[in-house]
Amino acid sequence: MKHPDLTRIDWQPELIKRYDLAGPRYTSYPTAPQFHSGFTEQDYRQALSESNASGAPLSLYFHIPFCAKICFYCGCNKIATKDTRKCEPYLAHLIQEMDMLAAHIDTQRSVEQLHWGGGTPTFLSDEQMRRLMDATRERFNLRDDDQGDYSIELDPREVGDTTLPLLRELGFNRVSIGVQDLDLEVQQAINRVQPREMSQRVLDESRALGFRSINFDLIYGLPHQDLARFSDTLEQVIEMGPDRLSVFNYAHLPSRFKPQRRINEADLPSADEKLKILEHSIGRLVKAGYVYIGMDHFAKPDDSLSLAQREGRLHRNFQGYTTHSECDLLAIGASSIGQVGPTYIQNHHDAEAYQASIGNQQFATIRGLKLTQDDIIRRAAINQLICHFELDGDTFGQQHDIAFNDYFADELIRLQQHEQDGLLERQGNRLVVTPAGRLLIRSICMVFDAYLNQSQQTQKYSRII
Structure with a gap:
């Protein structure tokens, strides 16, 4: 089975310009918004x-x-x-x-x-x-x-x-x-x-x-x-x-x-x-x-x-x-974001507000999120892609007790454009990011982002490149 070549980067100017839209950096999924x-x-x-x-x-x-x-x-x-x-x-x-x-x-x-x-x-x-x-x-x-x-x-x-x-x-x-x-x-x-x-x-x-x-x-x-x-x-x-x-x-x-x-x-x-x-x-x-x-x-x-x-x-x-x-x-500390089990937690941005809460023996939590099972599955898929540039659907399905091709049927259809553009290869049930796709990995990950697909509110994010 062919694995992604992590030593190669293929710079494709036309593809980079076409895909250089705004999108999350996926330091978390779901993302902070x-x-x-x-x-x-x-x-x-x-x-x-x-x-x-x-x-x-x-x-x-x-x-x-x-x-x-x-x-x-x-x-x-x-x-x-x-x-x-x-x-x-x-x-x-x-x-x-x-x-x-x-x-x-x-x-x-x-x-x-x-x-x-x-x-x-x-x-x-x-x-x-x-x-x-x-x-x-x-x-x-x-x-x-x-x-x-x-x-x-x-x-x-x-x-x-x-x-x-x-x-x-x-x-x-x-x-x-x-x-x-x-x-x-x-x-x-x-x-x-x-x-x-x-x-x-x-x-x-x-x-x-x-x-x-x-x-x-x-x-x-x-x-x-x-x-x-x-x-x-x-x-x-x-x-x-x-x-x-x-x-x-x-x-x-x-x-x-x-x-x-x-x-x-x-x-x-x-x-x-x-x-x-x-x-x-x-x-x-x-x-x-x-x-x-x-x-x-x-x-x-x-x-x-x-x-x-x-x-x-x-x-x-x-x-x-x-x-x-x-x-x-x-x-x-102020503005810090944590992850405990299936939850994300963010403290007050303002140092005075942070200190006031802590001084009252209350955590300075200003917002957070408890992940659903779907969030956990999608987070794992995005993390695998953004870190390792491949995703084995069979192994992933077994790990998360899902039928991978059924669960992500819509996503696999949307990824066909990435395949046609040479950013991604399908090898059976394995997704392999190409040397050209590594630079645009955020675009591939965005396909698995259920919140982005619902809202398309990309203005909150930086450009991919």
Whole structure:
């Protein structure tokens, strides 16, 4: 049986233009627009208690929304301040939320994955970071053998001499470094001046300290970028050699994200130029030896993401691609989104509203969703396609106790156009995404999205490419 060739990417300009519509990124299914306010904090409490029966390991996500400086491209939920003392009330509420979680969760369940995101988590002082991690260890069963995936997002401008040694001491073993672009004019236009030497120092020190996976974030579509400039950044990054790369498309939405109003729209590259940048970036990174995991992600062949994809263990959640499909994800802090059993839960976006709820001993749940059996089946199909670029209908049907061809009869008819366009092959009851289809995997997944097919409300999403 032929399996998808994960080493090849086939760039078909006409197909890319035809299929480059708006659609979900499928960090969850159903996607966030389906979450609703009818899901209450009491529903969350029940989901937490019920999850203990599974004995599943845990993943902890902490949202730390503080930044010393605002990057103009940013669409994250953050608070700009230079005073770390302003973090104190927020940290106290993070710890209080952990206490509330610990009252419902079997705290002996192993924490296999932990992530601090933001904002800029290293904005916290050394003492504050130590206090937060110590409080976490007191309440949850963190691994002490350095075999969990404990990661943190870094802004090199906020990494002092003691930061990385402290993080390693606290148990972090993976870092994600925000680079975005190495061109000075681009950096000035986005209010993030960060010379290569600064990122290089963080990379070198992380390696020396034994961090086992280092990710770089890059963004294409920023002001003053063009193919030549971004190619130069890419060559420098390849020379630096991070273990993973995320190459994100900048979405300019100044009506939604106030900092983006500081960007001069006339300085942004055209849609055609962005496609040239993306085509070159994918081809160049694959030539340099990186594996195209999917969507925006690349990894070296020996990285755990690449290994998980080859072994059929790759998963996708709110943090992107991950190797921990078995974990219940507890999300802590303002705006964070968790997944506990067959439920999704999101906290208040506003830090003050979040703190008010937690201060009243109520979870800060603003909305959520309990999945139906159909949701669970479709989520599994989408996850298999977006992670592994194939779906065996016979095996899938047995796993979910369905007749695959009957259950997805309408979807298989709609996929015929993808087959005719060379994005997908039918091999008996197996769907195999072609090298051309890998770039447009979101379009294939959209066929299985029952909510999208009902509403066709794609304006809530970014473009596929």
